[in-house]
Amino acid sequence: MTDKQPMYVLPEHVSRTLGKDAQRTNILAAKLVADIVKTTLGPKGMDKMLVDSSGNVIITNDGVTILEEMDIDHPAAKMMVEIAKTQEEEVGDGTTTAALLAGKLLEYAEGLLDQRIHPTAIVKGYRLAAEKSLEILNGLALPVRDKQILQQIAMTAMTGKGAEGHKEKLARLIVDAVDQIAPETLHGQALHIQKVKGESILESELIQGFVLDKEKAHSAMPSRVVDAKILLLDIPLEIHGPEGDTKISVSTPEQLESFLASEERSLKAMTQAIISSGAKVVFCQKGIDDVAQYYLAKEGILAYRRVPKSALEKIARAISSMVFSNLHDLSADKLGYAAVVEEVFHGQEAYVYIRGCKNPKSVTILIRGSTAHVLDEIERAMKDGLGDVLAAVQSGKVVAGGGAVEIALARQLRAYARTLGGREQLAVDEFARALESIPLTLAENAGLDPIDVLTELKKRHEAGLPYQGLNLFTDKVEDTFAAGIIEPLKVKTQAISSAVEVATMILRIDDVLISKGSSGLEPRYEGME
Numbered sequence: 001m002t003d004k005q006p007m008y009v010l011p012e013h014v015s016r017t018l019g020k021d022a023q024r025t026n027i028l029a030a031k032l033v034a035d036i037v038k039t040t041l042g043p044k045g046m047d048k049m050l051v052d053s054s055g056n057v058i059i060t061n062d063g064v065t066i067l068e069e070m071d072i073d074h075p076a077a078k079m080m081v082e083i084a085k086t087q088e089e090e091v092g093d094g095t096t097t098a099a100l101l102a103g104k105l106l107e108y109a110e111g112l113l114d115q116r117i118h119p120t121a122i123v124k125g126y127r128l129a130a131e132k133s134l135e136i137l138n139g140l141a142l143p144v145r146d147k148q149i150l151q152q153i154a155m156t157a158m159t160g161k162g163a164e165g166h167k168e169k170l171a172r173l174i175v176d177a178v179d180q181i182a183p184e185t186l187h188g189q190a191l192h193i194q195k196v197k198g199e200s201i202l203e204s205e206l207i208q209g210f211v212l213d214k215e216k217a218h219s220a221m222p223s224r225v226v227d228a229k230i231l232l233l234d235i236p237l238e239i240h241g242p243e244g245d246t247k248i249s250v251s252t253p254e255q256l257e258s259f260l261a262s263e264e265r266s267l268k269a270m271t272q273a274i275i276s277s278g279a280k281v282v283f284c285q286k287g288i289d290d291v292a293q294y295y296l297a298k299e300g301i302l303a304y305r306r307v308p309k310s311a312l313e314k315i316a317r318a319i320s321s322m323v324f325s326n327l328h329d330l331s332a333d334k335l336g337y338a339a340v341v342e343e344v345f346h347g348q349e350a351y352v353y354i355r356g357c358k359n360p361k362s363v364t365i366l367i368r369g370s371t372a373h374v375l376d377e378i379e380r381a382m383k384d385g386l387g388d389v390l391a392a393v394q395s396g397k398v399v400a401g402g403g404a405v406e407i408a409l410a411r412q413l414r415a416y417a418r419t420l421g422g423r424e425q426l427a428v429d430e431f432a433r434a435l436e437s438i439p440l441t442l443a444e445n446a447g448l449d450p451i452d453v454l455t456e457l458k459k460r461h462e463a464g465l466p467y468q469g470l471n472l473f474t475d476k477v478e479d480t481f482a483a484g485i486i487e488p489l490k491v492k493t494q495a496i497s498s499a500v501e502v503a504t505m506i507l508r509i510d511d512v513l514i515s516k517g518s519s520g521l522e523p524r525y526e527g528m529e
């Protein structure tokens with residue numbers, strides 16, 4: 001007879017959840033994450049206040065920021081955070097939408113699981129629906145006709161965020177910034193945002209160049225240089241390394257004197273090379289010796305030392321110059337140019353403004369605001385706006401917001417579902433229902449009756465009006481495209497792709513093995529008690 005002793009293949013410290021239990025727990029975790037960000041969706045969505053363990057406070061409406069800052073440790077919930085991050089990286093906006101969609105896809109998949117539909121059939125249906133969605137969305141998209149549309153896109157992205165009050169001006173800055181850059185060099189790297197505390201948002205401005213928080217190397221240097229030839233250097237204007245711990249032994253005063261004299265000669269030769277090149281402003285990544293500073297100042301040259309490498313690269317793009325690594329082949333025609341370089345004080349802080357660059361490959365939007373919290377939230381809103389405008393310029397396609405495109409898509413997906421039959425049909429139908437959760441949530445967050453709104457929307461779309469959405473400026477169902485509530489196509493395609501990816505990944509898991517000691521061991525579900 002065989003021995004009936006149980007066999008252990010897993011070490012004791014591994015906890016295991018299997019089959020349905022694993023699926024349900026994962027779905028629950030993902031749904032909870034979606035529920036957290038749900039109330040922030042749309043212009044009437046609320047903000048969240050997040051306080052980290054060291055007491056830092058963030059007030060935000062931005063989906064990805066909320067999810068990143070929360071200390072989420074359930075593995076499936078973490079996957080939801082990942083989609084928000086992907087969305088942020090790919091577009092910069094639509095992070096709440098992506099998380100919400102994924103949550104709904106999983107919630108409705110649970111209903112299908114209850115009807116004993118196999119997870120692989122649901123996964124297949126969802127994938128088919130996602131593929132079809134991209135095709136349908138392309139058909140629904142409208143071309144970017146003019147700059148006015150870009151302005152509206154930026155404003156839609158900033159509605160309901162901290163920047164709301166001044167969104168018109170901020171949107172104009174974004175559109176003007178994008179306009180400055182030649183299409184072939186237009187990408188995320190080309191647009192910078194610099195925050196400066198102190199005054200009103202209204203003083204925010206577009207700088208055709210770069211702004212850096214640095215003070216000039218020597219007080220005798222000029223504070224303003226016009227028609228400036230600019231030299232960028234990544235080598236020190238010093239004799240020994242920045243560590244300065246080189247030991248020299250000298251035995252007579254003459255030796256010391258001749259050593260110092262030779263050092264001074266070398267420094268003089270270095271500065272002479274810069275002076276002869278015609279450069280009037282120098283940005284140096286490394287240190288600048290006091291003696292060199294003196295010689296430069298004497299010639300009326302403005303110099304900055306210890307400029308971070310990343311800033312130097314950005315300046316290089318703005319002034320269309322290279323970063324030099326030696327002083328041998330400097331010449332006027334290889335230097336960068338800016339109409340003005342000037343030092344400006346905001347409070348105690350010195351900033352250098354590089355303005356008026358010709359054909360810049362990058363520009364800077366300087367945002368002003370009274371407190372660090374305000375500035376941070378405006379920056380997040382501006383990044384959403386910038387990302388959306390970039391996406392719209394790059395693909396040239398936009399869609400109507402306020403849930404219009406989601407309803408149109410859901411409607412066409414349902415028609416597609418009918419051609420499928422079988423279990424996939426049910427999954428595609430649920431996918432369509434998940435899309436409808438966007439206008440439903442927009443209505444709910446605005447205190448409107450979601451069902452009334454959805455019914456009205458569907459009725460209008462049935463009547464052949466594909467741009468009807470919920471306008472939350474008027475609280476009416478109307479043509480949101482005409483009302484200027486416009487989003488880039490890419491926000492939607494990316495949100496759908498990432499939501500489906502994570503939902504199907506979670507659905508395919510039927511076994512969760514967690515090693516004790518790993519951070520995901522004891523999932524804590526907020527609000528479950």
Ligand SMILES: Nc1ncnc2c1ncn2[C@@H]1O[C@H](COP(=O)(O)OP(=O)(O)OP(=O)(O)O)[C@@H](O)[C@H]1O
Binds near residue numbers: 040064098400470485
């Ligand atoms: N005036 C408006 N009326 C109706 N809906 C609007 C209006 N402005 C924006 N929306 C809608 O709000 C939704 C976007 O909301 P929100 O910006 O809060 O979330 P998100 O873009 O998904 O995520 P996040 O901006 O946090 O990354 C879109 O569906 C958009 O169409």
Ligand SMILES: [Mg+2]
Binds near residue numbers: 093094095157384
């Ligand atoms: Mg947004």
